Amino acid sequence: MLRRTFIRLVANTIVLALLSAKAGASGYAKRYAFQHGVASGDPLADGIMLWTRISGAYGEKVSVVWEVARDAGMQSLLLAGHLETDESIDYTVKVDVRRLPADTRLYYRFTVGDIQSPVGMTRTLPVGSVDLARFAVVSCSNYPAGFFYAYREVAQRDDLNAVIHLGDYIYEYGAGQYATERAEELGRQPDPPTELLTLGDYRKRHAQYKSDRDSQAMHRAHPVIAIWDDHEIANEGWKDGADNHGNDSDRDEGLWQDRRDAAMQAYFEWMPIRGEANGSRTRIFRAFQFGDLLNLILLDTRFYSRERQPDISATDGTRGGIEAELNKVKRRMLGRRQERWLRKRLKRSTMTWNALAQQVLVSPIRTPDLEPILDLEKPSMVRREVLERNIGLSKGNPPLLLDTWDGYPWARQRLLRDIKRYGGNTVVLSGDLHTPLAGNLNLAGEKEAVAVEFMTGSVTSPGFAEYLPERKPGMVRDATLELNPNLRYMETDHRGWLCITFTHAECIGEWHLVDSVRAADYASKIDKRLAVDAGNIAAGLYEAADLTT
Numbered sequence: 001m002l003r004r005t006f007i008r009l010v011a012n013t014i015v016l017a018l019l020s021a022k023a024g025a026s027g028y029a030k031r032y033a034f035q036h037g038v039a040s041g042d043p044l045a046d047g048i049m050l051w052t053r054i055s056g057a058y059g060e061k062v063s064v065v066w067e068v069a070r071d072a073g074m075q076s077l078l079l080a081g082h083l084e085t086d087e088s089i090d091y092t093v094k095v096d097v098r099r100l101p102a103d104t105r106l107y108y109r110f111t112v113g114d115i116q117s118p119v120g121m122t123r124t125l126p127v128g129s130v131d132l133a134r135f136a137v138v139s140c141s142n143y144p145a146g147f148f149y150a151y152r153e154v155a156q157r158d159d160l161n162a163v164i165h166l167g168d169y170i171y172e173y174g175a176g177q178y179a180t181e182r183a184e185e186l187g188r189q190p191d192p193p194t195e196l197l198t199l200g201d202y203r204k205r206h207a208q209y210k211s212d213r214d215s216q217a218m219h220r221a222h223p224v225i226a227i228w229d230d231h232e233i234a235n236e237g238w239k240d241g242a243d244n245h246g247n248d249s250d251r252d253e254g255l256w257q258d259r260r261d262a263a264m265q266a267y268f269e270w271m272p273i274r275g276e277a278n279g280s281r282t283r284i285f286r287a288f289q290f291g292d293l294l295n296l297i298l299l300d301t302r303f304y305s306r307e308r309q310p311d312i313s314a315t316d317g318t319r320g321g322i323e324a325e326l327n328k329v330k331r332r333m334l335g336r337r338q339e340r341w342l343r344k345r346l347k348r349s350t351m352t353w354n355a356l357a358q359q360v361l362v363s364p365i366r367t368p369d370l371e372p373i374l375d376l377e378k379p380s381m382v383r384r385e386v387l388e389r390n391i392g393l394s395k396g397n398p399p400l401l402l403d404t405w406d407g408y409p410w411a412r413q414r415l416l417r418d419i420k421r422y423g424g425n426t427v428v429l430s431g432d433l434h435t436p437l438a439g440n441l442n443l444a445g446e447k448e449a450v451a452v453e454f455m456t457g458s459v460t461s462p463g464f465a466e467y468l469p470e471r472k473p474g475m476v477r478d479a480t481l482e483l484n485p486n487l488r489y490m491e492t493d494h495r496g497w498l499c500i501t502f503t504h505a506e507c508i509g510e511w512h513l514v515d516s517v518r519a520a521d522y523a524s525k526i527d528k529r530l531a532v533d534a535g536n537i538a539a540g541l542y543e544a545a546d547l548t549t
C-alpha cells in the first residue's frame with residue numbers, strides 16, 4: 001500500500017513537472033487567472049469534488065493540474081492529477097477525487113502553467129463512531145440585495161463539517177427587477193443586466209456571484225453540499241414551468257425546457273456538485289452519512305417532480321374556498337420515484353439522526369389578519385394593490401404561502417407519515433422564505449411532533465418586514481406566532497445563517513443574525529437557540545442553553 005502510494009506520488013510529481021515545463025516553455029499560461037476562487041463539495045468518506053474556473057481562455061483547450069495535500073503549504077502531497085477544460089464547459093474544472101483518508105482536513109489547489117490558484121480547505125466524511133457533526137445552513141444569497149456577510153461569518157468558523165446551501169444560490173432577475181433597488185449604490189448591479197434566459201446568461205451570473213470575496217472565502221474554507229431552489233432557474237418554479245417564465249409581455253422567453261436545461265447545465269458547471277444535468281431527469285436528491293450519527297438526506301422539492309402550485313385566484317378568496325382548492329387535487333411535491341427513494345433511505349437508516357435538507361417550508365402557517373397590522377402609507381417592496389388583495393385574503397386566516405408545502409397538504413401528510421413510520425429522530429432543514437423560523441411538525445389531527453423544522457434565514461434576500469409595511473416592527477411575527485402554536489420561533493427583520501449541531505443526545509439550532517447587509521460593516525448576534533432530544537422528538541423543540549460542545 002505504502003509502495004503504491006509512493007509510486008503514485010512520484011508519477012504525479014513527474015506529471016506536475018512535465019505540465020509546468022510545457023506551459024512555461026510556451027508562455028501561454030501568463031494570461032490565465034483563477035478569478036472565481038476554488039470550491040469543494042459533496043464530501044464522501046474517501047472522496048471530494050474539487051472545483052475551479054480558468055479565466056482568460058478563448059477557444060483553446062487548457063490543461064489544469066490539481067493537487068491534494070495534508071497541509072496548507074501543500075508540502076505533504078497526497079494525490080495529484082491533471083485534466084483538460086474547454087469552452088464547452090465554460091472553462092470550469094471539476095474533479096471527483098477518491099482514495100482519500102476519512103474524517104481528514106485536506107488542502108487543495110490548481111495550477112495552470114505557472115499560475116496557481118488559492119489553496120482551499122476541505123474535509124472528508126467521518127466513519128464509525130461519531131460524536132458530533134456541525135453545519136452552517138444558508139440560503140437565498142441575492143447579490144444585488146446586499147453584501148454576503150453571512151458567508152463571511154461562516155468562512156471564519158473552523159468547527160464545521162460542511163456548509164449546506166439550500167438554494168437560491170443565484171437569482172435570475174435583471175436590473176430594475178426584484179431586490180435590485182439598492183444595487184447601483186452598493187456596486188452590485190446584476191450581470192448580465194437582463195433577466196437570465198440563455199446558457200450564456202446563466203454562466204455569466206454564476207461568474208458574478210463567484211467573484212464575490214465573501215463567497216470565495218466561504219468556499220475556500222469549507223466543502224459545500226448544495227441543492228437548488230427556484231431562482232437557480234426562475235421564480236416559483238415547478239417541474240414544467242415557473243411563475244417567472246413566459247409572463248413578460250415585452251419579451252419572448254422561449255421554451256421552458258430550453259431555459260431549464262441551460263440553467264441546469266450552468267449550475268452543474270459552476271457548483272462543486274457530483275453528477276450532471278439531464279433535463280427533466282436531473283437528480284440532485286442524494287444522501288451523505290456521518291458515521292453512526294447522522295444520515296443527511298437532500299431532496300428536490302422544486303424541479304424534479306413538483307406539480308404546479310395551486311392558483312389562489314381560481315378560488316373565491318375565502319378560507320373555505322382556498323382550503324377546498326388545496327384539498328381538491330392530490331398535488332405531488334417529491335414525485336413517486338423520489339418518495340420511494342426517501343422511504344428506502346429512512347427505512348435503512350441506522351444512524352441516530354435523519355436530517356431532511358430541502359428547499360421550502362414544511363410547517364403549516366395560517367396568515368394573521370393583516371388589516372390591523374399593516375400601514376399602507378408606509379413604503380413597501382410590494383405594490384399597493386397586491387397588499388390590499390392580501391389584506392382581503394387574510395380575513396379568514398387561510399394558508400397563503402402556497403409555494404411551500406402548505407400548497408401540497410396531501411403530499412405533506414404522506415411525507416410526515418413516512419417520517420413517523422420510518423424516520424426515528426428526524427429534523428427538517430429548510431430555506432426559501434428569507435425567515436429564520438422553527439416549528440414542531442405533526443400529522444394533521446395529531447398533537448405529538450413526528451419531526452421538527454429548522455429554517456435558515458436568507459444571506460441577503462429581503463424578508464417579511466420589507467414586503468409588509470407594519471404599523472409597528474414585529475407585528476407580523478407576533479401575530480403569526482400567536483395564530484400558529486406549532487411555530488416556536490420566527491424572525492422577520494434580519495438576514496443571517498443557521499448553525500446546526502448533532503450529537504447522540506440532541507440536535508441544536510442556533511440562528512446567527514447580521515444587523516445589516518448594506519452598510520460597509522456589520523455586527524452579528526445569536527438570536528435564538530432551540531434544541532430537540534434524540535429519543536424524544538414527540539416533545540418537540542425547547543430553549544437550549546449555550547453550546548458547550
Ligand SMILES: [Fe+2]
Nearest residue numbers: 140168432461
Ligand atoms: Fe429566496
